Structure formats: structure tokens, C-alpha cells
Amino acid sequence: MLSDKELKDYKDYGYLAPIDVLSLEEAEEIKKEIEHIEKKWPNELVGLGRNNVHYISPVFDKVCHNSKILDAVESIIGKDILVGGTTLFIKDPDKKGFVSWHQDAKYIGFEPYNWVTAWLAITDANEENGCMRMWSGSHKEKIKDHKDTYNENNLLTRGQTVQNVPIEKTTPIVLKAGQLSLHHPMIVHGSGPNKSNERRIGFVIQSYIGTNVDQVLGKIFVQQARGKDTFKYHKHTKRPFELMNKNDMMVKNKANEELSKIFYKDAQRIGKY
Numbered sequence: 585m586l587s588d589k590e591l592k593d594y595k596d597y598g599y600l601a602p603i604d605v606l607s608l609e610e611a612e613e614i615k616k617e618i619e620h621i622e623k624k625w626p627n628e629l630v631g632l633g634r635n636n637v638h639y640i641s642p643v644f645d646k647v648c649h650n651s652k653i654l655d656a657v658e659s660i661i662g663k664d665i666l667v668g669g670t671t672l673f674i675k676d677p678d679k680k681g682f683v684s685w686h687q688d689a690k691y692i693g694f695e696p697y698n699w700v701t702a703w704l705a706i707t708d709a710n711e712e713n714g715c716m717r718m719w720s721g722s723h724k725e726k727i728k729d730h731k732d733t734y735n736e737n738n739l740l741t742r743g744q745t746v747q748n749v750p751i752e753k754t755t756p757i758v759l760k761a762g763q764l765s766l767h768h769p770m771i772v773h774g775s776g777p778n779k780s781n782e783r784r785i786g787f788v789i790q791s792y793i794g795t796n797v798d799q800v801l802g803k804i805f806v807q808q809a810r811g812k813d814t815f816k817y818h819k820h821t822k823r824p825f826e827l828m829n830k831n832d833m834m835v836k837n838k839a840n841e842e843l844s845k846i847f848y849k850d851a852q853r854i855g856k857y
């Protein structure tokens with residue numbers, strides 16, 4: 585569980601990091617799983633497919649149910665916890681991918697805001713390779729206007745961007761492979777391009793939601809991570825027992841189709857992800 589000080593920091597700043605979760609070897613195993621999937625099924629993790637890989641890979645599924653992560657999450661959202669979805673944010677060194685300043689709550693459709701996003705570093709994440717930056721305290725303000733830019737190198741669906749963010753008030757979230765950060769639905773955050781020679785990989789549980797959280801923009805599938813779901817807002821799915829099982833792949837594809845409808849609700853066009 586988080587200490588009182590950690591919980592206070594999360595409430596004051598809108599994020600908490602670093603939290604030690606996996607060993608270097610465990611993080612490396614996950615990186616190898618990504619490379620294996622990419623080699624054998626080159627289309628599986630691209631575009632919309634970067635979402636919900638935990639449905640088709642027991643390695644990723646295990647991360648979502650990791651007790652160290654869940655202990656921290658429970659301190660924030662309570663004991664009845666669902667996995668509401670996951671996303672792989674990979675920044676290749678030869679590309680210019682970045683993430684514009686945004687608030688997750690803007691388009692994600694989870695209400696009330698009893699949810700938290702967990703970002704697990706599969707490789708080191710630092711200022712050189714484009715770690716996230718958080719605008720400390722911005723979660724206490726309202727939802728800000730976002731401009732949909734559809735910039736080609738933006739890793740967000742619509743390139744949604746909060747403008748005029750004071751960079752000097754943002755903090756880099758530097759993590760070692762295996763460490764985690766947690767962030768609040770309302771915090772303004774983003775990340776720059778990868779200027780190193782190695783990949784930067786984050787596996788993001790986006791998000792852990794309390795069972796009292798509904799999806800107001802569409803439908804999602806969930807897994808029970810802890811406690812009991814008495815609200816029954818969402819369809820529960822089974823956990824995968826092997827990599828790329830046909831039924832699990834169907835679940836992933838269906839979940840991503842629904843997710844796309846949520847992310848692009850009322851959008852002018854559909855982006856790459």
C-alpha cells in the first residue's frame with residue numbers, strides 16, 4: 585500500500601513516481617515478448633493493435649494483475665478494481681514520435697474519475713529518450729480545451745493538444761526499466777521525441793478503474809483485478825492462458841473496435857491509432 589506521504593504527494597501533484605515493481609530481468613522478458621510478437625505477427629501491435637495486448641499475451645496479463653501495482657492502485661481508488669484497458673507506447677529511435685500535452689479524462693469516457701493510469705517502464709525512460717513530463721498540480725483545474733491536430737508524429741489518436749503549457753512547471757518522470765508511475769485522470773502531461781539510439785517502451789494500464797466507474801462514451805471489456813464488481817457496468821473477459829489464442833484475439837479486436845469508437849467520438853476523422 586502507499587504510505588500517507590505517497591498518497592498525499594499523489595493528491596497534491598497528480599502523479600507518483602518512481603514505484604519499484606519489476607526486476608530488470610522481468611522487464612527484459614516483457615521486451616522480448618514484444619519483439620517475439622512483432623517478429624511472428626508483424627501487424628499485431630501496430631496502429632489500433634497497440635491497445636489491449638494483455639488480452640492475447642499472458643506475459644502482459646500478468647503485469648496487469650501484479651500485486652505491487654494493485655496495492656498502490658488500491659490506495660488510490662479502493663479495493664474493487666478493474667483493468668479497463670492497456671496501451672503500448674513505443675518510441676522507436678529513428679522516428680519522431682511524441683505525445684502532445686493532454687489530459688486523459690478529456691476523451692477516455694470513464695466517469696466518475698475514480699481511476700488511475702499506471703505507466704510501466706519496459707526500458708529506461710529519461711529526458712533523452714522522451715519520458716513523460718507532468719504538469720504538477722494541473723489535475724486540480726478543469727478539463728482544458730484540446731485542439732485536435734492530427735500531427736503525423738503524434739502518438740495520440742487525434743493529436744489532441746492543450747496549448748500554452750508552461751514547460752518550466754512540468755517535471756520529467758525518469759524511470760528505470762521495471763519502475764512505474766501513476767497519474768491522475770486530469771493531469772496535463774505529454775512527452776517529447778526519442779533522441780537516443782534505443783527504443784523507449786512504456787506499457788500503460790489505461791486505466792485501472794473502480795467498479796463504480798462507467799464508460800459514458802461507449803463500451804469496454806474489463807478484467808477483475810481485485811475485489812468484487814457489484815455495479816456490473818462492463819462485460820468481463822477471461823484471462824489469456826496462451827499467446828495469440830484465436831478466441832482471445834477476437835476479444836482483443838472487438839475491444840479495440842469499441843475503443844476506437846470511444847476515442848474518435850465526434851472526431852473529424854480517424855487517426856492512425
Ligand SMILES: O=C(O)CCC(=O)C(=O)O
Pocket residue numbers: 673683688701703714715716773774775786788790
Ligand atoms: O508514453 C508516453 O510518452 C505518454 C503516455 C500517456 O500519455 C499516458 O500514459 O497517458
